[in-house]
Amino acid sequence: MNNPLYPKALKNxxxxxxxxxxxxxxxxxxxxLYLLERNPSGAQKLSAAIGSAMADIHKCTQCRNLTDKEIxxxxxxxxxxxSLLCVVENPADVFALSQSVEYKGLYFVLMGNLSPLDGVxxxxxxxxxxxxxxAKGIIKELILATNxxxxxxxxxxxxxxxxxxxxxxxxRIAHGVPMGGELEYLDSNTLSHAFRARQQF
Amino acid sequence: MNNPLYPKALKNxxxxxxxxxxxxxxxxxxxxLYLLERNPSGAQKLSAAIGSAMADIHKCTQCRNLTDKEIxxxxxxxxxxxSLLCVVENPADVFALSQSVEYKGLYFVLMGNLSPLDGVxxxxxxxxxxxxxxAKGIIKELILATNxxxxxxxxxxxxxxxxxxxxxxxxRIAHGVPMGGELEYLDSNTLSHAFRARQQF
Numbered sequence: 001m002n003n004p005l006y007p008k009a010l011k012n013x014x015x016x017x018x019x020x021x022x023x024x025x026x027x028x029x030x031x032x033l034y035l036l037e038r039n040p041s042g043a044q045k046l047s048a049a050i051g052s053a054m055a056d057i058h059k060c061t062q063c064r065n066l067t068d069k070e071i072x073x074x075x076x077x078x079x080x081x082x083s084l085l086c087v088v089e090n091p092a093d094v095f096a097l098s099q100s101v102e103y104k105g106l107y108f109v110l111m112g113n114l115s116p117l118d119g120v121x122x123x124x125x126x127x128x129x130x131x132x133x134x135a136k137g138i139i140k141e142l143i144l145a146t147n148x149x150x151x152x153x154x155x156x157x158x159x160x161x162x163x164x165x166x167x168x169x170x171x172r173i174a175h176g177v178p179m180g181g182e183l184e185y186l187d188s189n190t191l192s193h194a195f196r197a198r199q200q201f
Numbered sequence: 202m203n204n205p206l207y208p209k210a211l212k213n214x215x216x217x218x219x220x221x222x223x224x225x226x227x228x229x230x231x232x233x234l235y236l237l238e239r240n241p242s243g244a245q246k247l248s249a250a251i252g253s254a255m256a257d258i259h260k261c262t263q264c265r266n267l268t269d270k271e272i273x274x275x276x277x278x279x280x281x282x283x284s285l286l287c288v289v290e291n292p293a294d295v296f297a298l299s300q301s302v303e304y305k306g307l308y309f310v311l312m313g314n315l316s317p318l319d320g321v322x323x324x325x326x327x328x329x330x331x332x333x334x335x336a337k338g339i340i341k342e343l344i345l346a347t348n349x350x351x352x353x354x355x356x357x358x359x360x361x362x363x364x365x366x367x368x369x370x371x372x373r374i375a376h377g378v379p380m381g382g383e384l385e386y387l388d389s390n391t392l393s394h395a396f397r398a399r400q401q402f
Contacts, residue, residue: 005299007269009250009257016250019243020232031221033292035251036258036267037312042220043251049210049217050236050248056210057237066237068208092234098206111238 010036062133064126065109066091074107081105083140085133087159089113089147097145105143108133113151114158125155127162134166141169148175211237263334265327266310267292275308282306284341286334288360290314290348298346306344309334314352315359326356328363335367342370349376 006014010032017028035043059065060072067073074080074094084105088094094107110125122128133139142163146152156172163170176194177186186194207215211233218229236244260266261273268274275281275295285306289295295308311326323329334340343364347353357373364371377395378387387395 005274005296007258007267007273009254009269010267013250013254016243016247019240019247021235022228022231027223029293029296030223032254033267034222036254037291039220040255042217043255046217046220047248047251047255049214050244050251053210053214053233053237054241054244054248057208066208066211066234068210072208073206090234090238092230095206095230 059111060109063106063108064111064129065094065107079104082138084143085139085141086143086145087130087156088145089152089155093145105141110146110155113146113149114155115151122158127159130159131162134163134168137167139166139168141171144170144172260310260312264307264309265312265330266295266308280305283339285344286340286342287344287346288331288357289346290353290356294346306342311347311356314347314350315356316352323359328360331360332363335364335369338368340367340369342372345371345373 013032013035014025014028017023017031018025020028023031035046056068057066058068060067060070060075062071062075065072065074069076081104084103085108086097086103086105087108087110088097089110089112091109091111094109097103097107108126108130110127112120112125114120114122114125114127134142142159144156144159146156160170174197175190176197177183177190183191214233214236215226215229218224218232219226221229224232236247257269258267259269261268261270261276263272263276266273266275270277282305285304286309287298287304287306288309288311289298290311290313292310292312295310298304298308309327309331311328313321313326315321315323315326315328335343343360345357345360347357361371375398376391377398378384378391384392
């Protein structure tokens, strides 16, 4: 962003938009010009929305999901079964599951994965909080729904170890051929997992 | 954006991000969660950058390009040849030309195209200002660099008509096969134009 023709405030805006995931130099410039030329009222709203989101939204003290209350809507819902706890990596996973799964238990959001090499230890993903909830003895089943990546699997194994001393059933969501997927286009890793994990028909 | 699990401020942020060009529901949610979870300081900067860009940046009174001064850096540059004026649709076009063309004249930015059906008339794209500049008699060549789309061509024709009464040479940037392009993959419209507009080798 070194073109001397750009006014400084425009340079600043383009550089700030570039922090967004998936936004490079050209897209950021297109977005900035769109805001300035076509949608100044939308730009003001966006600026205000970022500010108030940063001010209002924080982590739920029980499940670490994003909320604007002290305890989020899911955790404070009395109709939910508090003996079930589903562990996910991100708030987006809670939203995805809540839209597609008939699940009436609670969630626990790690906000990432264990990654000792990057300095992300158990406390950073809230595993101390998770253990203290297991210690209360209310949770009967812990559903591990971290992503089937190297980090997600490692985190799942670690949580399984944490849960061992407590009388809790630990389950993992199924991995295999996605519904509607075709075997010939699937990666060999998924395919061999699906084959090994075959079940009685 | 009707999932009741979303806090209101997050809904607001996602809806505000969706006004950006090329950003749909899923991308907006990804951006919002990224800002909240991973980059709160970047989010604050973005909010401030939008605000100050909206406050500081406006149209140059001579060329309608975006600037934070009354007259932009290009128009106020005494080393530029003010007998040459290049008409473009958008600020992005000025930046693109300034990075690739050895051109030391001035620019005029329409900020769009003539589009009577959408209620965009000659004044809305600054053609009254353009005509008053032509009337001063300083400009000797008017280079029409609007896009070779239906609207861009129509706007170029209209400007050509405006320029007729004034003693000014009106030129159009060349259209044809892009450098490095291959004939067999080119659309027939460009190809037939390139053929008709062939020049002495």
